[in-house]
Amino acid sequence: MKEKRERSFLPLLALLVAAAVGVFLWLLLGPWQESRLEEARRQESRQWREQTEVLTRRLGELEQELQAARESTPGEERVREVFGESPAPAAAGRPLSAEEIEARVLAFFRYLDGRDYVQAYRLEGGTYGEYLRALEALSAQPPRVTRETDSLYDLLRNTAYFYRVLGKKRIQLASEILRREADVLEPALEAFFLWFLQGSDRLRGRPEFSVLYDYASYLTETFGGRSYLLRREPRLRILLQYYCIQVFDHANDRQLNRNGIDIRPLIAATTAELRSHRGLTHSRGYLAQLERLARKYGG
Numbered sequence: 001m002k003e004k005r006e007r008s009f010l011p012l013l014a015l016l017v018a019a020a021v022g023v024f025l026w027l028l029l030g031p032w033q034e035s036r037l038e039e040a041r042r043q044e045s046r047q048w049r050e051q052t053e054v055l056t057r058r059l060g061e062l063e064q065e066l067q068a069a070r071e072s073t074p075g076e077e078r079v080r081e082v083f084g085e086s087p088a089p090a091a092a093g094r095p096l097s098a099e100e101i102e103a104r105v106l107a108f109f110r111y112l113d114g115r116d117y118v119q120a121y122r123l124e125g126g127t128y129g130e131y132l133r134a135l136e137a138l139s140a141q142p143p144r145v146t147r148e149t150d151s152l153y154d155l156l157r158n159t160a161y162f163y164r165v166l167g168k169k170r171i172q173l174a175s176e177i178l179r180r181e182a183d184v185l186e187p188a189l190e191a192f193f194l195w196f197l198q199g200s201d202r203l204r205g206r207p208e209f210s211v212l213y214d215y216a217s218y219l220t221e222t223f224g225g226r227s228y229l230l231r232r233e234p235r236l237r238i239l240l241q242y243y244c245i246q247v248f249d250h251a252n253d254r255q256l257n258r259n260g261i262d263i264r265p266l267i268a269a270t271t272a273e274l275r276s277h278r279g280l281t282h283s284r285g286y287l288a289q290l291e292r293l294a295r296k297y298g299g
Contacts, residue, residue: 001016051280054206076185078184080186082107082111082188087123098202101202105199109131112177112181113128117176117180118176128205132204135205137165138207139208139211143158143161143224145214145218148223155223158225159224161224162228182235185235186280186282194247209251209254216247219240220244220266226245229241235277242270242289245267245293246289264294267290267293271290274290
């Protein structure tokens with residue numbers, strides 16, 4: 001009988017032991033599980049916050065690009081105001097003569113000289129004279145392209161290169177021109193690049209090709225140059241990258257690529273940026289040229 005009673009209590013005892021173990025485990029593991037759940041909630045909240053910030057930033061960039069696209073295409077009257085009556089290179093339908101290219105460059109300098117904000121700088125010899133002095137300084141002190149990171153001192157000097165060589169006044173003037181003349185930036189860069197490569201020696205100020213190569217290498221191959229590009233607004237950054245690619249292509253054709261720069265990654269990156277950007281008038285022409293170069297270099 002006694003044995004029967006003991007056997008009848010066994011299930012109840014087992015149930016009590018299981019309940020006690022459960023309570024013990026809950027007391028032991030409850031706070032740990034709670035902390036894991038709280039950490040998971042915090043992580044999810046961080047992820048949502050980061051995604052929201054990315055989307056907000058991208059929306060702001062798209063709004064800026066849309067605004068730039070509205071403002072970036074100058075009308076014919078505006079182009080004549082800045083560059084005179086000579087045809088725009090991209091719209092000429094034929095190669096421009098050296099005289100036509102130089103006429104556009106000089107017209108651009110004359111236009112800048114007539115602007116009130118430029119006159120406030122009281123430049124000796126106007127903007128053309130200031131350009132010649134700046135070119136002399138840049139040619140005399142080229143940036144460091146190789147072994148830039150050998151020391152922190154060299155890295156910092158390269159990062160602040162333009163400010164260090166050109167000085168505060170020229171940097172301020174250049175920044176103001178880029179901001180105030182943003183709508184004619186594209187045709188201006190096109191005219192100057194054609195002048196650098198195809199102009200004659202009648203008009204002073206064409207840099208040596210080795211100088212163009214040094215600065216294209218600096219902008220695309222060094223930490224200092226790339227950090228400079230990343231701080232520029234998208235249109236200017238894309239255009240500078242595009243013309244750097246043109247310089248490297250000419251260097252390859254002339255066997256002057258002394259730094260051995262492989263331009264295929266730069267072609268791919270610039271092509272991707274161009275396809276997602278809406279602020280350039282001649283983006284189709286740039287893309288066609290980049291696609292031709294990609295085929296040329298087996299990209």
